Amino acid sequence: MNVLIMGAAGSGKGTLSKKIAEKYKIAHISSGDMFRAAIQSGSELGLTAKQYIDQGRLVPDELTVALIRERITEPDCEKGFLLDGYPRTLPQAKDLLALCEELDKPLAVVLHLEIETAELVSRITGRRICANCGAIYNITHQPSKIEGRCDLCGGTLLQRSDDTEERLLVRMQEYEELTRPVIDWLKERVSVIEIDAGASVGEVWQQVQDVLGGTV
Ligand SMILES: [Zn+2]
Known part of the structure; x- marks a missing residue:
């Protein structure tokens, strides 16, 4: 089972991702960790990515998708993967779906963690x-x-x-502007499930299991 998880910082994405990977025995691939691991491994792709990061530049999409390809074909992804932090933009979403199709590793579901601004503000500023x-x-x-x-x-x-309200609102607006088109595009192609991430940890976990339960 291959799953994509999307949600703003503070939506509880990290905690939830760990629980999902553990219960469904799939590999949790966070894009940040993936970059760090690739750079540490000293692989050709990793070293090329490092050059961009060291110069403070964005890693190009072709390189990122090549790293994703390398990562999701590793043995620990045989039962599936949970992708977290990628794709962030529309071109990246297109890259990913094309890659999944080519490798015959279709996405079972996209989990979109939705949270009210007021709840997020109280979580972050508190x-x-x-x-x-x-x-x-x-x-x-x-x-x-x-x-x-x-x-x-x-x-x-x-x-x-x-962690101030002012900075949070800027971050949220950036996230919204970048991510909304990606979610809308994905909705036309794969199953996107909205999860109410403002609920308690237990309730959120139940919602996720209700979605993933039957699709292992
Ligand atoms: Zn202490």
Whole structure:
């Protein structure tokens, strides 16, 4: 079973991806990890990608899809893969579907994590991180016992400088502008399921299992 997962930062995509990969025994391919691994391996594609990244340039689509091809033909993808962080643009989505068709690895489903702006704002702007041990809290959803103090080590809880509402709204708008056309295009070609990512972790996981349950 090959699955694509899409959702803005803060939608819980990372946590959910791990659970899906574990339960359905498919490889979780995060595009960031894929680039890092390719560069570390010292493969020709990895080294070429590194040149772009080192110069602060975008890795071209042909190179990215070549890396995806290499990655999804590895043995751990035999039972399927969960792709996370790619495609981000319409040309990349076209590349991916063409590749899936060529390799006879069709996408079973696209999971689109939808979350209300207000909920995302409260998740992100309420986030506090322990300066000492890195533990993560949320002033609304998961507060520490003593305000501003880490439960685990007593360290000071800080807000990351880019976790402000203003920056979040800019990031969300960018995501929306880039991703909406990709989702719309995919909807005409594959099964795209909207997941209510604003629900509790348990409820979101249930929604996902309802979708994937029968398609293993
Ligand atoms: Zn701490």
